[in-house]
Amino acid sequence: MKLGKRPLIYHMLLALALLIIPSTSGFAATGFSYGEGEAKNKGCLKCHGSQGTVGNSYFIDPVKFGHSTHAKIGCVTCHNEVTANHPNGRQLAHTTKCTECHGDIAAEYSKSPHAKNATCNGCHNPHQVYTPDETSGDLMNKQCTACHESYKIEASHSQWLPQAGLHLTAVPCVTCHSQAENYVVSIYIARRSSSKSNQKLEPANFIELRKLAGNDDLKLLLDKNKDGYISLSELRLFNRNPAYKHLTLKGMITPIKPTHSFRTFDNRWDCTSCHASGPETMQTSYVSFPAKNGTYSQVEVEKGAVLDALHAVPNFYMMGSTRNPALNAIGLLIIAGGMVMPVGHGFLRFLTRKNRQGKGH
Numbered sequence: 001m002k003l004g005k006r007p008l009i010y011h012m013l014l015a016l017a018l019l020i021i022p023s024t025s026g027f028a029a030t031g032f033s034y035g036e037g038e039a040k041n042k043g044c045l046k047c048h049g050s051q052g053t054v055g056n057s058y059f060i061d062p063v064k065f066g067h068s069t070h071a072k073i074g075c076v077t078c079h080n081e082v083t084a085n086h087p088n089g090r091q092l093a094h095t096t097k098c099t100e101c102h103g104d105i106a107a108e109y110s111k112s113p114h115a116k117n118a119t120c121n122g123c124h125n126p127h128q129v130y131t132p133d134e135t136s137g138d139l140m141n142k143q144c145t146a147c148h149e150s151y152k153i154e155a156s157h158s159q160w161l162p163q164a165g166l167h168l169t170a171v172p173c174v175t176c177h178s179q180a181e182n183y184v185v186s187i188y189i190a191r192r193s194s195s196k197s198n199q200k201l202e203p204a205n206f207i208e209l210r211k212l213a214g215n216d217d218l219k220l221l222l223d224k225n226k227d228g229y230i231s232l233s234e235l236r237l238f239n240r241n242p243a244y245k246h247l248t249l250k251g252m253i254t255p256i257k258p259t260h261s262f263r264t265f266d267n268r269w270d271c272t273s274c275h276a277s278g279p280e281t282m283q284t285s286y287v288s289f290p291a292k293n294g295t296y297s298q299v300e301v302e303k304g305a306v307l308d309a310l311h312a313v314p315n316f317y318m319m320g321s322t323r324n325p326a327l328n329a330i331g332l333l334i335i336a337g338g339m340v341m342p343v344g345h346g347f348l349r350f351l352t353r354k355n356r357q358g359k360g361h
Helices: 008-024 026-030 037-048 062-067 069-073 103-109 137-145 150-158 164-170 206-213 232-240 325-351
Strands: 183-191 247-255 285-290 296-300
Touching: 037 062, 062 069, 137 150, 137 183, 137 247, 150 164, 164 247, 206 285, 232 247
Parallel strands: 183 285
Antiparallel strands: 183 247, 285 296
16 A cells, blocks of 8 residues: 555654654753743742752742743743754743733834833843732832832922822832732731831742641631631731731732823822822722742722721821721710800800990990
8 A cells, every 4th residue: 555656654654753762862861851831830840940060040939930931931931942962052042022922912012211221121020920909019010129229219309299109118119110900909918017117018928928827728717717808807807817917918009000101190180090089090999819839819899998097097098088987986076075165155145135234335
């Protein structure tokens, strides 16, 4: 039997050769093993996953990298010019650019003032890629302060923004300096400082909360009934628990989807976008819990819970929006009490005006 002009045995040998050749050439000669998807990374992480082998400069945390989308497409998708004698060949062997996958973001970023000063990896570590809801407001700000010194940021904002230091710890830079349209209040379990100042609050990390939670899921520190939802009463219970006296809850207004058009927008100067009675931004909130791989996972909080400034999120109070019924009542009583003397005195003088006629009073 023949296929075309060649015997069947020829085609069988050719097919066998094609199967054998890839396994005995290229990367296989160095011990690399590339399979499908994330299996492609095993050969690379054999060295790059160990600080002792490659040092800090070329170390890639396997846990954090494994979570990223880039891990799913594989190292060689970007590092596609690694030679068989690596690492003795090119040290940075890649030709794939960020724009090849993220063209829309690159086009938007190219129009921003930052484009001439920083490339993509100036802010983003391609081996640790998180979505906005998987990171914290503090980590967002650390990307900015890598270039912009904190004291200069506060000094420039203090020229027009009251209590600039407090604002800058409650609002990530990208909340105002991107065209994000929708926001939520992200709540973090934070360590208390001796001064109890919001400027000193730092979110507790995974290791700290793991010690506190023991073998339980970190979310159960707040979600006591395990329903995947945190109520106002559960927030109050956490704040009143003496075992958590060294902790508190910190809120930050974070964008749901920040953009890469980094500049100052006119509507961000409008204080009423946040400081108004019950704005939608204040109604939706999540508690963000740190994970071992460096990400955060969110649990929904009862709608409007952050408006209860005294009992729910005590370190997140916004004049004009976070109002407390008890304080409102006390305030009205103070005003009413202050009016008793002048109004009462005037009324009595009016009633006794005839008795004073001709007496010079």
